Amino acid sequence: ISMYHKEKSIQVKNSASALYNNLGVLRIAPRHLTYFTVVHANVVNMVSASWDGLNYSHRQLQSKEPNVATSTSLIMQAAFCPLPSRDLLVVTSQKGIQMYESDGSIMVYWHALDTPETPTAQAVFARGISAVRESYICVGVSSGAILVFDVPIKGSNITLSEVLKEHKESITDIAPECSGQPGMECIADLVSADDGGNLCVWKSGEDFQLLNNIPGFDMSCSSVKLWKGTVVAGYGTGQIHLYEAVTGILHAEINAHARWIYSLDIAPFSGLLLSAAEDSLVRVWHLTMTPETNSVEVAHLHNECVTDTQICGAKFCDGDGYAFAVTGYDLSEIIRYTQS
């Protein structure tokens, strides 16, 4: 019996663009709904899906243009930022950062990037989105800077609190510690990754503190996760590396995929890891921590092949990893899988 089986796909108004981490998922348990976001060029497609599979509603968000005479601003990423007090949807593009209420109904904040008058060879864009701790949202920029926004409990008085300048190359992905264990003190709160494969580990606060810098090997880290103090990083080489966040010690190295990895996700309650790449494959792994030896074990559990598709987004739909969803370049659907 296969570990997972395919469910009915959700149709989306546009096809997914080939962008890293191109799937956002937010589970709204009280209302038995799940929100999904998929980026298509300058548009974010949002689908709200009821758990009984009977109701789907769609919405589209456009990238904000500073003025109509310029060409379209392409969106790099859309991601949900769940905070204790509220959930926001953050959309990053070539021109700036938009923050919405989680259902996409109202834009609560706009931050414009510094774009030069005449284009330079270095592209300008924002990419890499993460909620951290109680009230921060971190967004990466093509220069390597990370913008830290302070988010009030409600309202639109979001402010830029700090700019972290540690990375020298474009930010690719940012992720919070997601162990989901109340009372577990994690030293590191955040990990950020860049196009050179460099990983920075941070402690959040009024002033963010750099705990560690794990050097890359000249290969883009397109997707990164932080779970129980372990960094899980996916690279353009198709490899996945597991590091101890604060020391940088390499726990494991997986030759996981035959093409560029585009998305990683972790189900925090079960330790399941999801990886997806341009090679058409989604793989499910299991991570086991052994606190006594401070070691991490990786076991491979399952493969899914999405025929003739370069996958660009893959995420678990719940904290146990009971279900996951997948998007692919040029596909106008969100493919779903559930445990058998």
Added chain:
Amino acid sequence: MSERTLPLVFINLGGEMLYILDQRLHALNTSDDNSEKVMNDIVGTMFGKDFMDELLKPQQLYSHRTMKTVLTRLAHASIMRLNPASMDRLYELMVMAFKYQVLLCPRPKDLLLITYNHIDTIREFVKDTPVVGNKVDETHRKIIEIYSSLPEGEFQLLRQTLLIFFQDMHIRVSLFLKNQLQNPNGRFALSTSGPVPYGMDVPGLIRTFDRKGREVRRSEFPTGGSYTSPIRKGCFELHGDRVIRLGMNMYTVNHPEETHTSKAHSVKVITDDTPNLLAKEELNLLARLMGSMKADDMPKTETGFQINLFTTDQEEEEEPLFGVINIQAMQDEQAATQLAQIAGQFAEGEEQPENLSSSKGDDLLAMMDDL
């Protein structure tokens, strides 16, 4: 996104255009003199210093409308004249070929090898005319100089920008269908077997380490594919074995039917052109590119010859060069949905700029009308 796509777009699309023109000119028994003149004129203009310098400036990749306009002008830099239906077919073939190459590109950096494959063949086309051959070499050197040192992440950004440009295009090409590179639904076939890209490891291995960095365990997992070690590295210099075959000339003189795009069951979309819907930036690029193709390079039209590139099943329509959206009869729901999406996409993609009331805007509009 990437500001460096234009030179690669024009060299690769232009290269595909030349492959098809070369094949069709031979298939139609065009005189050697005429064929050579056509190739030399187009290549000479495409690789002209002014035109290339404009392309090499950092800038966004604009719409298919703009690309098609410039490529049409390039084609008409020769004594050959293409009718609008031919130009549409030509553009479809060019774009689908390049989309295939970009999608299948093993590593993002291999985009350069694909480009160099095109340049290598173009060089062959004009080998009897050193003046033009030199222009090709000069451009090749510039490309090497500018792109060679870019990191992989930047190439992937470039590739992602190109993939957005090609998004939702599933025009079926008989040559691709015949060789099973493309499925009947228009999507390209992606293999889960074969050599991994250069510099990558064959998947299947998990290695675990102790705190001192020593490997303590090695285990294998089933990959669901059958992968092999990479083949040797391609050459990124001016001359050499590129190893990768993407970007080489697929068309041969012996199979004229291979340049057909499939009409039935597919969606044919000719981009709608109303000049004042182009963003100002895009019009400016168009003006600069047109201006950089020098007037004295343009041959006199009296010596030109009309060519019907492709035999079509239906009668030629008397359309302006850029007509309205032309929709084929469709038979299945999927195509209908796809059409709605594509039509919607083009409609939504139109900019609504403020009135171009400045005289510069009017000049650009007038120029567009002259085409």
